[in-house]
Amino acid sequence: MKRIALISTLLAGALLIWGTRDFPSWGDPNAPASRHVSPTYIEGTVKDTSIPNAVTSVLGDYRGYDTMFETVVIFCAGVVVVSVLRRPDA
Amino acid sequence: MKKDYSLPQDRPIGPSLIIGTAVRVMIPFVQLFGLYVIAHGHYSPGGGFQGGVALGASFILMAIAFDLKTSLRFFSIRANALMASSGVFLYTGTGVLCALLGGLFLDYSAMDALLALGPVEWRSMGVFIVELGVGLAVTSIMASLFWDLSSGGDLEKGL
Numbered sequence A: 001m002k003r004i005a006l007i008s009t010l011l012a013g014a015l016l017i018w019g020t021r022d023f024p025s026w027g028d029p030n031a032p033a034s035r036h037v038s039p040t041y042i043e044g045t046v047k048d049t050s051i052p053n054a055v056t057s058v059l060g061d062y063r064g065y066d067t068m069f070e071t072v073v074i075f076c077a078g079v080v081v082v083s084v085l086r087r088p089d090a
Numbered sequence B: 001m002k003k004d005y006s007l008p009q010d011r012p013i014g015p016s017l018i019i020g021t022a023v024r025v026m027i028p029f030v031q032l033f034g035l036y037v038i039a040h041g042h043y044s045p046g047g048g049f050q051g052g053v054a055l056g057a058s059f060i061l062m063a064i065a066f067d068l069k070t071s072l073r074f075f076s077i078r079a080n081a082l083m084a085s086s087g088v089f090l091y092t093g094t095g096v097l098c099a100l101l102g103g104l105f106l107d108y109s110a111m112d113a114l115l116a117l118g119p120v121e122w123r124s125m126g127v128f129i130v131e132l133g134v135g136l137a138v139t140s141i142m143a144s145l146f147w148d149l150s151s152g153g154d155l156e157k158g159l
Helices: A002-022 A032-049 A054-062 A064-085 B017-039 B048-065 B068-074 B077-100 B108-113 B119-151
Strands: none
Touching: A032 A054, A032 B119, A054 A064, A054 B119, A064 B077, A064 B119, B017 B048, B017 B119, B048 B068, B048 B119, B068 B119, B077 B108, B077 B119, B108 B119
16 A cells, blocks of 8 residues: 555656646746736736735735635634644643 | 653743843834834835734744743733734625625725725725734734644643
């Protein structure tokens, strides 16, 4: 059983490494992300949200849904640690 | 839970005057810096997560330099739980309020119906409200994680 798990893990890892060969190279201006996604945010930040910091506008506004659940994940972590460990009377 | 680690009370280290004085001077500045990072996230690197960690670290510093009870005296368990949940509620509540006012969920420009600042300015303002909620939640969760993990949950003696 352990051997099957090891083989399948190595196989999946090798597949993932093989898949990275299709990635665009680092900072490629013709990559799909730099062709229309980044310019939209960089040009639209001040016009759409009047926030001069593009990182904050993406984090809080364009990708606000993601950040909301990040906060919920942190809250869940705190609640779980409290509910597992805390004994107020002990 | 069996406690087989040695508590600092068993070691020959008492309360240190140097550490106590240094930490007492440092804590207000750490907290002010945390608030600055949260409030200045629109113009410089920073935001709710980073500022919240700095604010939470000030309470962790208090618990390390003095003891857990001192930290709990300045930040009670009730206030901690209230702050954590109100931070998350502030974020999700802002989103729901935007949806109720006729926009999409988390589309802050819909809050222009409440107070006419302009939709673009409201999007900036909404990000600030949301970052404030993140900061509240992260501050209190940081402190409560340290309290529980360092004392094994009984909140009696920390590190």
